[in-house]
Amino acid sequence: MQNLISSMLNGDRRSLSKLVSAIEHGNLDLNLLLNNIHDKTSDSYIIGVTGPPGSGKSTLVGNLINQLCEENLKIAFLAVDPTSPFGGGALLGDRIRVSDFNLSENVFIRSMGTRGSGGGLNGVVGITVDLFAAFGFDIVIVESVGVGQVDIDIMNISDTVILTTVPEAGDEIQILKRGLIEIADIFVVNKIDRPGSSHIANALEEEINSRGRDIDWIPPVILSQANKNIGIDLISEAIQKHKDFLKKSGGIVTKRGLNRDRQFISLVENNSVELIRKLLNSDEQIVQLRNKVKQGVINPYIAAFELNELIGLRKK
Numbered sequence: 001m002q003n004l005i006s007s008m009l010n011g012d013r014r015s016l017s018k019l020v021s022a023i024e025h026g027n028l029d030l031n032l033l034l035n036n037i038h039d040k041t042s043d044s045y046i047i048g049v050t051g052p053p054g055s056g057k058s059t060l061v062g063n064l065i066n067q068l069c070e071e072n073l074k075i076a077f078l079a080v081d082p083t084s085p086f087g088g089g090a091l092l093g094d095r096i097r098v099s100d101f102n103l104s105e106n107v108f109i110r111s112m113g114t115r116g117s118g119g120g121l122n123g124v125v126g127i128t129v130d131l132f133a134a135f136g137f138d139i140v141i142v143e144s145v146g147v148g149q150v151d152i153d154i155m156n157i158s159d160t161v162i163l164t165t166v167p168e169a170g171d172e173i174q175i176l177k178r179g180l181i182e183i184a185d186i187f188v189v190n191k192i193d194r195p196g197s198s199h200i201a202n203a204l205e206e207e208i209n210s211r212g213r214d215i216d217w218i219p220p221v222i223l224s225q226a227n228k229n230i231g232i233d234l235i236s237e238a239i240q241k242h243k244d245f246l247k248k249s250g251g252i253v254t255k256r257g258l259n260r261d262r263q264f265i266s267l268v269e270n271n272s273v274e275l276i277r278k279l280l281n282s283d284e285q286i287v288q289l290r291n292k293v294k295q296g297v298i299n300p301y302i303a304a305f306e307l308n309e310l311i312g313l314r315k316k
Ligand SMILES: Nc1nc2c(ncn2[C@@H]2O[C@H](COP(=O)(O)OP(=O)(O)O)[C@@H](O)[C@H]2O)c(=O)[nH]1
Pocket: 051, 052, 053, 054, 055, 056, 057, 058, 059, 060, 095, 190, 191, 192, 193, 224, 225, 226, 227, 228
């Protein structure tokens, strides 16, 4: 394990790949890994791409990678799609020409499906991003389905969040309502070859302008046709502008601090749910309490308060 970590830190891609698999399947000493990479993760810039399935995220990222490669940047791409029953590559295979990227030493691509996602996918993604950063990629791009059904907390790990939409998305208003508008730094209306793109773009712009944001960054709305490589240069430019903005204003320090705090809270929430589920079945006093609830001896609400007492979550 230590050897694997050391060779990864020395730039060995096979070791990197093995470590990602180990993280995904949960069979490694996480403490050892995290202690080894903790102080090596700050130089990478993390870009999160989220939006409904089929809106063109992977296509867009593929072209974006091509563009960033021309600037000689080292890029890692993690595609997370918990809706996909396939892991490792199936997801990307028919979308972008992975073989093109394999030719380049500067690009590393992985996908993650449902495997190993027992409630902890956020943790798995966060750790993988840290690993990529420690390996020394200049840019780490994470794609995740972000609307409704699956919630990877993409904003907890990203410096710049891109939200993709498409003209025909009838549920566009829902996207706005679900609060995604608050988390995106750049909006992309993709598939402008289809009718209705300017309508959606205007609606988004209106919504953005109607909200007073607490920072000076006004998220741009960019029109693209990812499958024809149209608008990708504008997206790349917007990312650069946002990055400059964060660096100049010092916002990057605040943002990363907030991200770490949100990551922490989300992990604690996950962990405590898991812990309590275990206790519900294993702790003798709690099992007794459950039996009393079943028998109608104690009201479930009162029992829930009593459980807090039992596990020590007393109100101060
Ligand atoms: N018509 C049209 N199709 C696109 C465009 N961008 C991507 N696609 C296609 O939309 C489908 C879904 O794209 P994909 O990148 O896999 O979407 P994802 O699920 O958001 O990652 C693919 O068949 C793409 O070729 C576009 O601008 N116009």
